[in-house]
Amino acid sequence: MSRMNMIQAINSALDTMMDRDPDVLVFGEDVGYFGGVFRCTAGLQEKYGPTRCFDTPIAEGGIVATAIGMAAYGLRPVAEIQFADYIYPAFDQIVSEAARMRYRSSGEFTSPMVIRSPCGGGIFGGQTHSQSPEGLFTHVAGLKTVMPSNPYDAKGLLIASIEDDDPVLFFEPKRIYNGPFDGHHDRPVQPWTKHAKGEVPDEYYRIELGKAEVTRAGNDLTILTYGTMVHVAECAVEETGVDAEVIDLRTLLPIDVEAIENSVKKTGRCVIVHEATKTSGFGAELMALVQERCFYHLEAPIERVTGWDTPYPHAFEWEYFPGPARVQKAIRKVLEIEGVA
Amino acid sequence: MKAKPLSLHIPEPKARPGDTPDFSDLEIPSAGTVSRPAVDTSAKAMHDYAYDLVRVLDDDGNAVGDWDPKLDPDILRQGLRAMMLTRAYDDRMYRVQRQGKTSFYLKCTGEEAIACSQAIALQDRDMMFPSYRQQGLLIARGWSLVDMMNQVYSNTKDRLKGRQLPIMYSSKECGFFTISGNLGTQFCQAVGWAMASAYKGDTAIAASWVGDGTTAEADFHSGMTFASVYQAPVILNVVNNQWAISSYQGFAGGEQTTFASRAVGYGLPGLRVDGNDFLAVYAVTKWAEERARNNLGPTLIEHFTYRADAHSTSDDPSAYRPKEESERWPLGDPIERLKDHLIGLGQWSEEQHDELAKELKEQVKQAGKEAEANGTLGQGPQLSAKYMFEDVYKEMPWHLREQRQELGV
Ligand SMILES: Cc1ncc(C[n+]2csc(CCOP(=O)(O)OP(=O)(O)O)c2C)c(N)n1
Numbered sequence: 002m003s004r005m006n007m008i009q010a011i012n013s014a015l016d017t018m019m020d021r022d023p024d025v026l027v028f029g030e031d032v033g034y035f036g037g038v039f040r041c042t043a044g045l046q047e048k049y050g051p052t053r054c055f056d057t058p059i060a061e062g063g064i065v066a067t068a069i070g071m072a073a074y075g076l077r078p079v080a081e082i083q084f085a086d087y088i089y090p091a092f093d094q095i096v097s098e099a100a101r102m103r104y105r106s107s108g109e110f111t112s113p114m115v116i117r118s119p120c121g122g123g124i125f126g127g128q129t130h131s132q133s134p135e136g137l138f139t140h141v142a143g144l145k146t147v148m149p150s151n152p153y154d155a156k157g158l159l160i161a162s163i164e165d166d167d168p169v170l171f172f173e174p175k176r177i178y179n180g181p182f183d184g185h186h187d188r189p190v191q192p193w194t195k196h197a198k199g200e201v202p203d204e205y206y207r208i209e210l211g212k213a214e215v216t217r218a219g220n221d222l223t224i225l226t227y228g229t230m231v232h233v234a235e236c237a238v239e240e241t242g243v244d245a246e247v248i249d250l251r252t253l254l255p256i257d258v259e260a261i262e263n264s265v266k267k268t269g270r271c272v273i274v275h276e277a278t279k280t281s282g283f284g285a286e287l288m289a290l291v292q293e294r295c296f297y298h299l300e301a302p303i304e305r306v307t308g309w310d311t312p313y314p315h316a317f318e319w320e321y322f323p324g325p326a327r328v329q330k331a332i333r334k335v336l337e338i339e340g341v342a
Numbered sequence: 343m344k345a346k347p348l349s350l351h352i353p354e355p356k357a358r359p360g361d362t363p364d365f366s367d368l369e370i371p372s373a374g375t376v377s378r379p380a381v382d383t384s385a386k387a388m389h390d391y392a393y394d395l396v397r398v399l400d401d402d403g404n405a406v407g408d409w410d411p412k413l414d415p416d417i418l419r420q421g422l423r424a425m426m427l428t429r430a431y432d433d434r435m436y437r438v439q440r441q442g443k444t445s446f447y448l449k450c451t452g453e454e455a456i457a458c459s460q461a462i463a464l465q466d467r468d469m470m471f472p473s474y475r476q477q478g479l480l481i482a483r484g485w486s487l488v489d490m491m492n493q494v495y496s497n498t499k500d501r502l503k504g505r506q507l508p509i510m511y512s513s514k515e516c517g518f519f520t521i522s523g524n525l526g527t528q529f530c531q532a533v534g535w536a537m538a539s540a541y542k543g544d545t546a547i548a549a550s551w552v553g554d555g556t557t558a559e560a561d562f563h564s565g566m567t568f569a570s571v572y573q574a575p576v577i578l579n580v581v582n583n584q585w586a587i588s589s590y591q592g593f594a595g596g597e598q599t600t601f602a603s604r605a606v607g608y609g610l611p612g613l614r615v616d617g618n619d620f621l622a623v624y625a626v627t628k629w630a631e632e633r634a635r636n637n638l639g640p641t642l643i644e645h646f647t648y649r650a651d652a653h654s655t656s657d658d659p660s661a662y663r664p665k666e667e668s669e670r671w672p673l674g675d676p677i678e679r680l681k682d683h684l685i686g687l688g689q690w691s692e693e694q695h696d697e698l699a700k701e702l703k704e705q706v707k708q709a710g711k712e713a714e715a716n717g718t719l720g721q722g723p724q725l726s727a728k729y730m731f732e733d734v735y736k737e738m739p740w741h742l743r744e745q746r747q748e749l750g751v
């Protein structure tokens with residue numbers, strides 16, 4: 002066991018897998034010698050050599066396409082896209098190629114590969130360093146999409162993603178790389194070393210894809226969330242003092258529908274929280290699922306707390322970022338309908 | 343016979359931290375050795391220019407050879423002032439970022455000659471599609487420093503209303519297209535703009551700039567293809583400053599060939615120029631400008647230069663390249679070189695130079711005061727968050743109006 006932040010946990014997952022399997026290759030822009038602009042791949046080139054961890058040309062489409070070619074050959078490439086905001090030049094390769102390789106060749110060729118990419122806001126990164134594009138990928142048949150919320154999960158989920166036989170989009174909320182940011186930007190963030198989930202095994206372990214985690218048990222309402230917003234939601238729950246159940250989805254596709262169903266049927270109320278824009282966002286899918294599966298258990302309309310439907314602005318970081326105050330408002334709204342709170 | 347196992351090649355720069363930088367294998371022809379072709383020379387007859395290096399200023403500061411644009415000393419002094427002002431502006435804005443007055447800044451130290459001479463070589467009606475390292479274009483065109491600073495601070499007078507990351511300027515009035523943070527996307531847009539100008543029988547041309555690293559993006563190659571197919575009146579610039587954050591230009595293909603030689607495969611003239619030589623950049627740009635303006639088609643120019651400072655305020659280059667590398671750069675500093683030239687002409691002096699440096703520092707300081715009175719990021723007067731919801735569409739749809747009301751702005 003070691004105390005790790007999320008960057009170290011991701012590094013440890015890559016290290017563990019490169020050590021176990023010579024077919025695991027790690028590459029991307031500034032990933033090799035420098036070890037990545039967020040340092041997630043630091044030391045890997047030195048340890049495993051430049052043919053296993055290397056820099057690439059600045060061509061996201063090319064990075065993903067070469068990963069597809071390597072994966073088809075039989076390797077297990079882990080490609081980094083420096084910021085999720087720069088993934089779009091690779092969209093065609095991901096959507097038309099990686100996602101459908103298995104289907105169109107009846108399994109003759111497959112794309113067992115991981116695309117890691119830092120996502121999300123809270124860093125004054127403006128429209129090109131803040132986006133949460135996960136919903137664009139959950140919409141595509143053939144892709145899996147993962148977003149961890151802490152170091153322990155990050156390592157276990159990344160290992161499971163690398164071992165997965167299908168292409169996985171692995172989004173890393175950069176705002177929580179160094180600590181569980183709860184949305185209170187005016188307060189210091191406690192480091193991961195002080196958090197239970199900052200305790201990370203040095204060795205190999207997996208967290209199965211498709212399994213959510215109840216990070217806080219409760220009876221009055223269910224909050225479905227993932228990534229940075231897990232910490233914002235937990236903070237909002239503490240501050241309101243309600244008995245909410247917080248579910249960290251961890252994998253968005255395949256989604257852990259059982260965990261969602263069990264919780265919402267128990268609580269009868271549901272709030273969905275994500276950073277991404279609202280319209281056609283992943284929250285819409287969650288809302289539809291809850292409605293389809295738990296309609297007769299619902300005691301209030303489902304609420305969504307999301308980023309606004311605008312490009313991510315620079316100066317209005319905290320007006321844009323859905324912080325604890327907005328989550329609290331939604332909590333009160335779903336509870337007040339029956340005057341519980 | 344047993345087949346030989348293949349092996350994978352990964353490029354590696356010659357020097358990393360701890361190594362002694364070594365540029366001895368760079369082929370740097372003496373100034374004045376490359377001839378100036380007629381502007382209507384066919385692309386096919388120009389292949390050598392893609393591998394050569396156009397230089398005008400020699401080591402003693404003399405302008406030599408037939409690329410010498412023979413500029414009036416007033417224009418030279420204008421160029422020197424623009425470069426020095428750009429550097430003074432960069433220095434101050436870098437410091438204010440360090441003081442926490444904004445989130446981000448990015449300098450163009452060592453590369454000032456490119457933007458400053460090209461802005462002067464082009465005409466005001468031409469549209470420039472810059473990368474984020476061409477602040478010199480705005481400065482050389484005399485654009486307001488206060489206006490630029492307002493954008494960097496996202497303050498109440500920011501013409502981009504706090505929406506854009508610092509340095510991603512936009513000024514239609516100045517012929518400066520809104521900068522995208524996504525690399526390479528604007529290269530082919532410049533071609534489209536130029537095609538529109540040609541379609542309309544207009545007289546304006548377009549120019550665009552990308553870094554060496556960005557030439558790897560598919561958009562760079564789309565730009566080259568469209569420019570060639572439609573013979574668009576556009577100047578396509580690659581600023582090869584040797585680095586793309588931590589990746590040396592070998593990761594963009596520079597290990598095997600020059601960036602100017604990309605032009606060869608597309609049937610365009612490609613020229614390689616000493617990017618730290620104000621006169622050479624000016625002359626080559628004028629050549630390309632004349633060509634474009636006379637319906638003779640597009641040109642690719644590789645500016646051979648060096649990123650003398652960090653990539654941005656988020657970067658520390660000592661982690662991936664030798665500290666002394668920038669001092670060892672064999673093509674020198676563009677400001678010093680133009681200064682020496684002017685002094686050699688008897689048109690400038692050390693005293694005048696020091697005086698000007700002081701004056702520009704003061705000018706930037708005054709502009710800074712004025713801009714900071716409009717607020718800095720998170721301090722002093724602030725823009726209303728209502729601007730977040732405007733300009734997403736021409737008319738605000740109901741859902742955005744509802745969201746704006748929910749935020750209470
Ligand atoms: C599409 C895209 N991918 C990645 C990035 C991240 N990024 C910003 S600058 C940069 C390096 C660019 O290098 P180069 O083109 O040589 O320009 P320079 O910074 O040297 O002027 C990278 C990778 C980006 N902005 N856009």
Ligand SMILES: [Mg+2]
Nearest residue numbers: 553554585586
């Ligand atoms: Mg560069």
